[in-house]
Structure formats: structure tokens, C-alpha cells
Amino acid sequence: MTPRSEIFEVLAKVCADPMGYARAWKTRTGRRVIGSFPMNFPSEMAHAAGALPLIIQEAEDPITAGHGLLFPFYCGFTRSAVDQAAKGDLAVLDAIMFGDHCVQLLGAADAVRVALPDTRVIFFQLISSMCDPWTLGRSKESFEKLRFELEDFIGEPVRDDAMRASIALFNRGRQAMRELYRMRVEGRVALTAREMQYVVKSSMVMDRAEHLELVEALVASASENLPQPEKRAVRLHLSGHFCQAPKPELLDMIEGCGAIVVGDDLYHGYRYISTDVGEEGNPMDSLARWYLDRNTGVPCPTRVQNDVDWDAFLLDAMRKESAEGMIVLMAKFCEPHMYYYPEVKEAFEKAGMPHLLIETEHESMALEHMRTRVESFLELIKRRRGVARANTPEGEVA
Amino acid sequence: MKKHVMGIDFGSTTAKAVIVDMRGRIIAWSVSHMGAVSDAAVHEAVADVLTQASLKQEDMGRCVSTGYGRRMLDIADKNFTEITCHARGAVAMVPEARLVIDIGGQDSKTIAVDANGLVAQFAMNDRCAAGTGKFLEVLARAMEIELEEMGDIAMKAQEELKISSMCATFAETEVISLRAEGHSKENVLGAVHQSIATRTLGLVNRVGKKGPAVMTGGVARNKAAVHYIEKVLGIPLILPETPQIAGALGAALIGLDDYKAELAESGQTIEEDYEVDAQMAFDKACVTGCKGDPAEAEKNAPAVTGKLKSMMSNLQKHF
Ligand code: SF4
Numbered sequence: 034m035t036p037r038s039e040i041f042e043v044l045a046k047v048c049a050d051p052m053g054y055a056r057a058w059k060t061r062t063g064r065r066v067i068g069s070f071p072m073n074f075p076s077e078m079a080h081a082a083g084a085l086p087l088i089i090q091e092a093e094d095p096i097t098a099g100h101g102l103l104f105p106f107y108c109g110f111t112r113s114a115v116d117q118a119a120k121g122d123l124a125v126l127d128a129i130m131f132g133d134h135c136v137q138l139l140g141a142a143d144a145v146r147v148a149l150p151d152t153r154v155i156f157f158q159l160i161s162s163m164c165d166p167w168t169l170g171r172s173k174e175s176f177e178k179l180r181f182e183l184e185d186f187i188g189e190p191v192r193d194d195a196m197r198a199s200i201a202l203f204n205r206g207r208q209a210m211r212e213l214y215r216m217r218v219e220g221r222v223a224l225t226a227r228e229m230q231y232v233v234k235s236s237m238v239m240d241r242a243e244h245l246e247l248v249e250a251l252v253a254s255a256s257e258n259l260p261q262p263e264k265r266a267v268r269l270h271l272s273g274h275f276c277q278a279p280k281p282e283l284l285d286m287i288e289g290c291g292a293i294v295v296g297d298d299l300y301h302g303y304r305y306i307s308t309d310v311g312e313e314g315n316p317m318d319s320l321a322r323w324y325l326d327r328n329t330g331v332p333c334p335t336r337v338q339n340d341v342d343w344d345a346f347l348l349d350a351m352r353k354e355s356a357e358g359m360i361v362l363m364a365k366f367c368e369p370h371m372y373y374y375p376e377v378k379e380a381f382e383k384a385g386m387p388h389l390l391i392e393t394e395h396e397s398m399a400l401e402h403m404r405t406r407v408e409s410f411l412e413l414i415k416r417r418r419g420v421a422r423a424n425t426p427e428g429e430v431a
Numbered sequence: 432m433k434k435h436v437m438g439i440d441f442g443s444t445t446a447k448a449v450i451v452d453m454r455g456r457i458i459a460w461s462v463s464h465m466g467a468v469s470d471a472a473v474h475e476a477v478a479d480v481l482t483q484a485s486l487k488q489e490d491m492g493r494c495v496s497t498g499y500g501r502r503m504l505d506i507a508d509k510n511f512t513e514i515t516c517h518a519r520g521a522v523a524m525v526p527e528a529r530l531v532i533d534i535g536g537q538d539s540k541t542i543a544v545d546a547n548g549l550v551a552q553f554a555m556n557d558r559c560a561a562g563t564g565k566f567l568e569v570l571a572r573a574m575e576i577e578l579e580e581m582g583d584i585a586m587k588a589q590e591e592l593k594i595s596s597m598c599a600t601f602a603e604t605e606v607i608s609l610r611a612e613g614h615s616k617e618n619v620l621g622a623v624h625q626s627i628a629t630r631t632l633g634l635v636n637r638v639g640k641k642g643p644a645v646m647t648g649g650v651a652r653n654k655a656a657v658h659y660i661e662k663v664l665g666i667p668l669i670l671p672e673t674p675q676i677a678g679a680l681g682a683a684l685i686g687l688d689d690y691k692a693e694l695a696e697s698g699q700t701i702e703e704d705y706e707v708d709a710q711m712a713f714d715k716a717c718v719t720g721c722k723g724d725p726a727e728a729e730k731n732a733p734a735v736t737g738k739l740k741s742m743m744s745n746l747q748k749h750f
Contacts, residue, residue, distance in 0.1 A: 401499075402538070406555060409514035413550045416515070 037254050040247045044231040048278075051090050051238040052117075055125045058085050058240060065187070068123060070114070070131035070138055071276040072300055072333070073159055075320045077203050077310065078180060080241060081195040082187050084127070088237035089114050091277035092122070095396060102144040108366045109395025110276040111141035118148035126152060128186055130179065132159040134335040135369050138276075155182045163328050163338045173321035180317065196316035202241050204309040209248040210236065211306055213255070218295050218354050222255035226271065226284035226294040234278050234301045267411045270356040271297040272347055272377075273370060275304075275335070279362050279393060286400055287360060290407045291415075296354040298331050298347065299362070307331045334373035343373060344380035351386065358387040358414045360407070365394045387414055432699060433492035435484070436690055438683025439477060439507065440516070440676070441500030444536035444564060445649060446473035447679040448480040450491070453691075455523065455684050459483035460676045470503060477506070492694075495686035497678050499537065511685055513678050514542055514553045520681030521645045522548035524671035529642025532631060532660065532668070533677070534650035536564040541634040543641050548681070554637035556630070564650050566602070570623050573603045574616060581620055585655035588621025590614070595626075602626065620655070628659035635664060645669045647677035 047054045055066045065084040069076065076086035091113040099116025107115075117123050123145070129152060133139050146154045157179040160171040184190050210232055216222040217229070224232075232251070236244050269292045271279070278301035288294060298304050308327035311319035328336050332343040351359060361377065363370050374390070381388045389410040391403060435458065440447040449460045461479035465472030481487060488494070488506060496507035497516040504510070513535070521531040522544050531542040543551040556563060571578045592614060596602045602623070609619045627650075635644075644666055650656045651674035661668050671677065 402555070405512050405514070405538075406553075409512040409550065409553060412511055412515040413553075416549055 037251065040251055041228060041231060043247060044235040047235040047238050048090075048231050049093075051087060052122050052125055054238055055085060055087050059125060065127040066125055067183075068126035068129040070129070070142065071110075072134060072304075072335070073132045073324065074130055075176065075179075075310075075323070076237075077196065077199040077316075077320070078176075078183060078191065079130070080199040080203070082183055082191045083195075084187075085240060087126070089117070089123070089126075089129070090234065090237070091395065092117050094120075099144075102148060103141060106366055107137050107140060108276070108364050108368075109393075110364065111137045113277070113395055115141050115144040115148065118145045123149060123152070128153040128155060130155040130157070130183070132157045132175065132179075134159065134161070134333075137366070137368065153186055155179070155186065157182070159324070161336050163325060163336050164340055169321055169325060172324045173317055176317055176320050176324075193316055197312065199241075200310045200316060200319065201312055202245065204312065206236055206241055206245045206248065207306040207309055209245060209252055211303075212252050213248065214296070214303060214306075216252070216255055226288055226297075227281045229294070229297075230278055230281060230284065230299075230301055233305055237301075237305070265291070265415060267292045267358060267414050268295045268354065268356045269293065270295065270347070270351045270354060270359045271299055271302070271362060272359055273299065273362040274364055274393070275300045275333070275367065275370065277301070277364060277395075280398060282400065283362070283391075283393065283398060283403070286404055287407055290404060291411050292407075295356050296350055298350065304331045304333070333369075335369040342376070342380075344377045347377065348380065348384055348386060357418075358389070358410065360410070361388060361390045363390060363392050365392050387417075432694065433490055433690075435486055435491055436683050436686045437477070437480070437488075437491045437494040438516070438520075438679040438681065438686060439473065439494065439496045439498075439504060440513070440678035440682060441470070441473050441496055441498040441504060442513075442536055442678070443499050444568075445675065446470075446476040446498075446500075447676045448473075448476040449676055449679040449683045450480050450484045450486065451680070451683045451687060453687070455687055457680065458486075460673065460679065462675055470500065473500065473504065493686035493690040495682040495689070497682040509686070509689065511682060513538075514540055514555070515550060516678045516681030516685065517647055518542045518544045518550045518553075518681065519548035519684050520677035520679070521647050521671070522546070523680055523684055524647075524673075524677060525643070525645040525669050527643045528645035528669060530635065530638070530640060530644040531677075532635065532644055532646045533648040534563060534627070534631070534646070534656065535648040535678075536568075539563050539631060539634060539648075539650075541631070541638050543638040548684070551641075552638040554634045556634065564648070566627065567623070567650070567653070567656075569600070569603055570606055570620075573606050574610070574619065576616070582624070582653035582655040584617055585620035585624045586658065587617040588615075590618045590621075591625070592618050592622035593625075594622045621659075624653075624655040624659045625663075627656055628663045631660050632663045640664065640666065643669060645671065647671065647674045649675045651675070 059066055066087055067079040067084040068087050068089050071088055079086035091110045096112050096116045098119035099112055102119055103112050103115045129145060131142055142154060142156060157175050159175050160168055162168060180191055213222060213224065213232060217224050232248060271294055307330040308323055310323040328338050329341045332338050332341050332346050334343055347359065363374065389406065434453050435450050438449045444465065446463045446465055450458045452458055459480045461476045463472035463476040494507050496504045496510045497513050501510035517531055517533045521528055529544055531544055533540050538556050540553060540555045542553045545551055567581060568578055571581050592609060594602050594605050596605055606619055646657060646668045651670055657668055
């Protein structure tokens, strides 16, 4: 069995250089690489078409060439995606597909089109109102249109049985990753937040069969020599960050302050793996259903869901994880998050659940300053353990 | 049993050390000024506070550090952030305080606290030096005056001017152009302090004006900063006698909690009240609470037991 350290070495390498992985895969297989923007593209479809589906990641590099195409008040992810396009880093992608989920993403897609005039950029409109009687029908229409465009691009039909096989493979991948999550909550596996991110983020890039093998090996090796978590460590839930992965140094810092991350709803975390696609029946129906189900599984503020609240979901998830506090990671200029955050804040204050808001930026991170805030937050939680709760509501400690 | 605990605040511009006894009373305190990377000041403050108290480092039951350099001190058993320590120290100094405004060398923070000195909510200046002691330092340099003089000069401002930039570097440019336009030092400095006050108001609103406000940190000794902050807040600020040692005191008190918990866990009786009283009575040949009239003091003295009782009954009254 591959040792755990070697598995993480592979996953970390993919996360650090997704396009490098894609170039090597393309050379190795001679097949297409289809890029997509987060968060709603059904990668199963591109996989069924024989391509490597790759979700475009925010890069580490400072934005330079991209400044000429997108204003600095766009979120870090969109600016980085455009910057990578402008620098030629996305050249390995044969096509880019995306469904709209916010205004900034739409702007970024236009800028990518300008930067990559020879790359096919396929746009698909997704219904954002999730509770209407016509939502399911409309989402199916969008996915069918997407399939049509994809078939047009590859010049052949994407067969239903290939779709079903891809769906099954992706489901197995999600299930294996969810098993790791479960084991972490139950204390059966010691995984840092950085390692968990490596697992999920790499699955957005790698050949899925190859990735599944590594994750299943991780699950199998999990219970060996489990170090006991520090008794006084604060159990934390991480929330937010939709399109980009939080910087690993930030995750290290949070855990280094004396916390263990026991759950999250990050896109580069549980949000991405929360929901499986039905394996029976018409795959297009199943994908349309999946689009709806994943938003009730882990609600997203980019969608309008009247019957499930994100804040109620978070409080419930934290109860199940026995989390004592939540850190909200908000990417600067992420409008959907900014709009929804006040509701989360209010609900958490009402529930007496401590939470800390950290705004993150692509360019800079005042890590020492953040550390003081995180440590204070953890001290607040630790010192309140056992102290009869005063009437003063705890809450946002921005 | 060791009978003292030390708190050290290793800040960006000053180092503070406090020793408290088992009742949490300040026995000695010291403040030393330092360079950005020097830890000489912290050793100086520690040495000074030990000398004042006629104690040695080994006499400390606990030593807790706070401040930017909190992790750099080998003598500290534990460290806590400035936010946790200022909250605890400020409420110890001013028990009715429910809002702590702390403006230190490199950061400013507002903390909503409960009656136990526990943090309910907090907000900090993010990223830059806006609204901190550093901001004042940069502008003092730009105006070629001593930092300590700034407050007094600003209090003489006659005219309201505006500095809109929060960034110390941009504010420096504004200050220079205001001076070039012929505005007096007093008026420009008034505007500098007004700018700190506006920034502080923003931080206060993030945690809420939840009750009496106490100001701690070095900038609390700057009259103009206090004046302008009170003006924007519309409430008076309570100023402890020694606002700059609130963090170190808080660290010491948190250390004391920890030390007492450890003693209790190991089954040791904490007889601090009796012991301290006995020592006081013995030292002064007097009774608890005596203010020159032991007969009167004895009537109101708390019930005494054991060792203390026998000791007191043998004492020679002093008149
Ligand atoms: S959802 Fe937020 S992070 Fe994602 S593209 Fe839109 S603004 Fe950027």
C-alpha cells in the first residue's frame, strides 16, 4: 500500500500546479482537457466525453497581465483566472465551460474570451431560483444544452452509458472523500485542514480513477497509529470561500493556534463532495436533480433557496460535529457572500454560537495580525468553557 | 506554596511587567520603552518589577505573557493575546467597564466584556496602522515634534480641519500639505487626533456601545486622543490610573486563575486570605482593615480562623 506521506505528496503537487498536471496528463493520454469554472459544472459530462475535466483554480502568482482585463474590485478567483488566461497558463485547456452563478464570474468569462480568442468558451445559463415548480425542468434544459454544445465541440455524441459510468466513478470518489470527513469528525483519522484541502482540491483536477485509488488507500490506512488530539483543542467549523481554496498557510495558522477543524462547508471541502448523482434512469434527469439536491444538502448563497437557510444548515452541521465555534472565511469582494453574511451573523448571535469573520485577499495576508484574532477567538471559547453563560450574547468577533 | 504571579506585556513599543499576590492585588509594576526588535526592555521591566517586590523569578507561581512578543519569552508558562488580557485587566481596574478601548503601539482594539472580564466580542484595526500609536508616531515625526508633546499641543486647536486618509503614509502627506497651506501645528494636530477618534468610533460600533467605557493602552495617556474619542462617542471614558499596564495585569490575573486551579486540583488549600491578612497584621502589628483605629477596625474585621486568630489575639495593639 502506498504510504500516507507519499499520497499527500502526490496530491499536494497537483494542488500546487494544476495546469502542470493537465499538461502531463495530456501528453500521456493524447486526450482533451476541458476546463470549467466553479461551482456548478457537471464534470461527469466532460469525463463521459473522454476528456479530463479540470476546475480552474486560483493561482498563487500575483496578478499582473490580468490587470489590463479585469478591475481590481473583482474577487481574487476571477482576477486570478483572467490573469492565468492572459499569461497563457490556460493554453492547455481545449475548451472552457461555465454556468453563471454570479455577476463577477460572467465578467471574468468575457475577459477570458478576450484573452483566449482561439479557445472554445461554452456558457450555460443556470436557473438560480431553486424552489419554483419549473426549476427542475429548467435545470434539465440547461444541462441538455450544455451536452449539445459539448457534443458539437468534440464532434461526436456523448453516450448515456458513458455518462452513467462517469457518474458512478464520480460518486465513488465523493463517497470516499465523505468517508474521510466522517472519520475525521469521529476522531478515527487525524487529518489537518491542509490535508483535507489537498484531498478535495486535487479531485477537481486529477484523473478521477487515479484520484479515487489514492483516496481509498487513505481511507484504508486511516486508523493506524492515530495520535490523540490535544484535549483542550477547540473544535472549529470553517465556512465560506466559494470559488477559491483558502490559502493552506491560513489553515495551518488556524490549527496552529490550538484548533482542530472538524467540519466545513467550503467549496474546496464538503460543499464540493456533499451530494451524489442518481445512478438509475436518464443521466440528464439525474444531473438536473443533483443540481437541486446539492443546494439543499449544503446551501449556497449564490442560489435562491427559500426552504433551506444557510445559517440553519451551519448551526445544525456544527451541532452534529460538536463544533464549538465557526470561522467564516470571506473572499474580498465576493458579493454573494457579503450579501448573505449578515443573516449568518444574526443567526449565530441569536444562537449564542461564537464565530469570527476573516476577510481574505488574493494578494496579501497579514498572517500575524490574523493570528492574534484567531488566538483571541479560541481563548474566548476556551475561557467560556465551564463558565456559566452570561446574558451577553457572544457572536461576531470581526 | 508560591504566593505571587507575574504578567508580562511584550508590546511593540514598550514592555510592561506586573506582579500580583494571591488576591490579585498589584504588588509592583514596571514599564520599559524598547526598540522594535529588542527584548532588552522586557528583561529590564521584569528585573525592575522583581526588585521592587523584593522577589525572584522562582517565587512566581505562574508567569503569563501577552503582546506581540508573547511567544518569545522563555520565562512565560503560558501566553494569551492582548485582547483576552486587556479585557481581564481593564475590568479588574474598572469593574463597571463593559467596553474596553485599547490603543497600543501597533494596533487598536475595542472589546465588549462581561463582569468577569471575559471577552464577549472584539474588533481590531485591520491590516494597517490607522488609528494606532504608530500612526501618531509617524505624524509626530512629520511635524518635527516629540510624541509626548502631541496631545498637549492638539488640545490648543481652534479650528476644525480634516485628515481623510486612514493610512499613516498618506496622512503624512496630508499633514505636510496642511502645514504648507499655513495651518497651525495645533489645528493640524487636532485633526490628527480627530482622525484617530473617527477610526475608534468605527471599531466601537463593530462591537456595540454596551456600557461604561474604559480606555487602556499607552494612547490613553494622551489628553487629546481621550478628548476627541469622548467627543465622537458621546460618552465619557473612564481612565485607570495606569492604563498602560492593563494587558500585563490581565495576563497576571489569568495566570493567577490558572495557578489557583492547579493548586486546587492538587488538593492544596489556598489560604491566601488568611495568610495575607496574618502577614499584614504581623508586619504592621495591626488588625485587618485598620486605618489607625484598631478597636474600630476589629469590629468590622471579617471572621478570622485558625492561625490568624491566635496570632491576632497575641498582638500588641499599637496605642
Ligand atoms: S461567488 Fe464569490 S468567489 Fe465566486 S466568482 Fe462570484 S464573487 Fe468570486
